[in-house]
Amino acid sequence: MASEQEERIKQLFIMEAEEHLVTLENGLVDLKSTMSDSETINDMFRAAHSVKGGAAMLGMHSVKKVAHRLEDCFKIIREHPVDIDQTVESQFLKGYDTLKDLVERLQGPYGLRQEEGEEIVQNALPVFADLEANLNTLVSGGTVSKSTTVRKVKTNFAQQVKDKLKEMLELFKQGDSPDSRKQLIEGCNGLLKLDENTEIWQTLVTASQQALTNSKLSYQVLAPVIIKELNTAGELIQAGKVEEIVPSKDLKEIATSPKATTSEQKKVTLPKDPKEMVKLIIKSFDHKQQEAIARILVKHVKSSKNN
Numbered sequence: 001m002a003s004e005q006e007e008r009i010k011q012l013f014i015m016e017a018e019e020h021l022v023t024l025e026n027g028l029v030d031l032k033s034t035m036s037d038s039e040t041i042n043d044m045f046r047a048a049h050s051v052k053g054g055a056a057m058l059g060m061h062s063v064k065k066v067a068h069r070l071e072d073c074f075k076i077i078r079e080h081p082v083d084i085d086q087t088v089e090s091q092f093l094k095g096y097d098t099l100k101d102l103v104e105r106l107q108g109p110y111g112l113r114q115e116e117g118e119e120i121v122q123n124a125l126p127v128f129a130d131l132e133a134n135l136n137t138l139v140s141g142g143t144v145s146k147s148t149t150v151r152k153v154k155t156n157f158a159q160q161v162k163d164k165l166k167e168m169l170e171l172f173k174q175g176d177s178p179d180s181r182k183q184l185i186e187g188c189n190g191l192l193k194l195d196e197n198t199e200i201w202q203t204l205v206t207a208s209q210q211a212l213t214n215s216k217l218s219y220q221v222l223a224p225v226i227i228k229e230l231n232t233a234g235e236l237i238q239a240g241k242v243e244e245i246v247p248s249k250d251l252k253e254i255a256t257s258p259k260a261t262t263s264e265q266k267k268v269t270l271p272k273d274p275k276e277m278v279k280l281i282i283k284s285f286d287h288k289q290q291e292a293i294a295r296i297l298v299k300h301v302k303s304s305k306n307n
Helices: 004-026 036-057 061-079 086-106 114-139 155-174 180-195 199-210 219-238 247-254 262-266 274-285 287-306
Strands: none
Touching: 004 086, 036 061, 036 086, 036 199, 061 114, 086 114, 086 247, 155 180, 155 219, 155 262, 180 219, 199 219, 199 247, 219 247
16 A cells, blocks of 8 residues: 555656756756746756655655755856857766766666666766756856866765775774774775875875874774765765865864874773673674683683792
């Protein structure tokens, strides 16, 4: 029963989305002329906004993302009427074609698979990044080059970052140890190499690396901040929105948190209760180190008995 209702809601969304696509297509066919009609621009903005809202409600993330990027671009020309050139008009049409493709795939026998939609979105992100950059150039009074894009976009950067962060997350889950700390710091070196030219990326990864060297900070503190910070930055870099990346307060705090002094590192209060001592050993050492300690203790106990 629920699935039938969900299917009806989906079909209703598709019908409404197709109407909105007609609105977008009519306005984009000759966008240069459309720019003189503020009401049509408003209609196009609202059409993209409506598709975005409906897709978000139904969990159609790829459709939502593309509609959202179109909405952002329409917002620029709605608030700042500019002289649209052929390059920008072509980029708008490519964005529209992407949205139309996603909606059409929803109607296929297998619907729109999540991985399929995500791949389409990733391929379209460079177009939207260039489009927004070109629009902002026009708003500031500049001209758009037809032969080159305004900025370079890393088409697979976000996925490369996610892959490395997954490896780091597994290390965080293994528990704190000198070996895992070393591997996490090396993981940051790999992240640095992914983009050696973007200053803010280098700053974020270096700050994360600095925090990992601080033994006073637990993995419970470090993992959520580092994973979220770098994942978000990776997505913004791929989308061409480097200027939106700002180090969070949490990252700044863990990067500058005071480290343990030599005396603090050496000073250890050992519990007298054997059970508590075992808990401390398990918490403080990895599996191999625990086995080594156990062998030493057994050897010591046997030696004491013989004496």
